[in-house]
Amino acid sequence: MSSLLINITVGAVLFVGGISLTIKRYGTHDRLAFTVVAILSPIVAVFAVFRLLYLASRRQLKVDPCPPGLEDAERIVERERQRRFGGPLREPSLAKSWTTAYERELQKETDRVREVAQKYLVLA
């Protein structure tokens, strides 16, 4: 039990220390806010996975539309990354996969509505 506690403490110290130092050293602004976001991210990710499974099991999973201009923003960030750190320029992926997921969601919704409409048409 005590060794587990030591492991958790050492892990937490390394994680919080490493994240805080990197963001403090290399962040450009809002360092404290981004440090808090980074530290809480793994916990939020665990909750998000459980919530995703819960919503998927109840068929309540909803995808919001992709914000306009996300692809352009991705390109700007990618250009900045290449300018500062080198490497090949990569194609934006977040906006594309978000749009695809939204379209798939819309398609499913349309199929559902069509199914219900056909049932009512048959009954009528």
Next chain:
Amino acid sequence: MKIFVLRICGDSEAQAGALLAIPEDICYVSLGLILGDIATSGRAFRKNFANSQNQVMDIIIVTVINLAVAAVTHWLAKWSNDHFKCFRAASYASHPNSGSSNKEGLAIGLIPNITIIKVRHLALFSIAYVIEIVLTISWLAWIAKVLALASRSA
């Protein structure tokens, strides 16, 4: 110590690499402990696998597992490093006073989108980093436990 030395040398980019490579370093510390135990008269792993019929094979398997942990950690470190660079690039792109060449982002009002990208990369970096730390700390703890039990029984 490594970060301290790099700080004295004034190598800014190497400091970021050193901070992100802490879990990988831990992995090689544990590999060093295993190899050190094999090479010297410590024999902690032989004592740990005293009931086994093939101690040599067990020690080889432990070494191979350590190499596998190192490979997984390296892959995760590469992934987290990449996301950290993207986070830094997004920070520079969204901030007018950070010396960014991309001013069009501010002109067309893409700041909220850049913030989405920034938070996404930061979260992915953080998740990869925590997985690395959990993996390497657990492994090092097991190695340390084996060595401590052997030294206690000696």
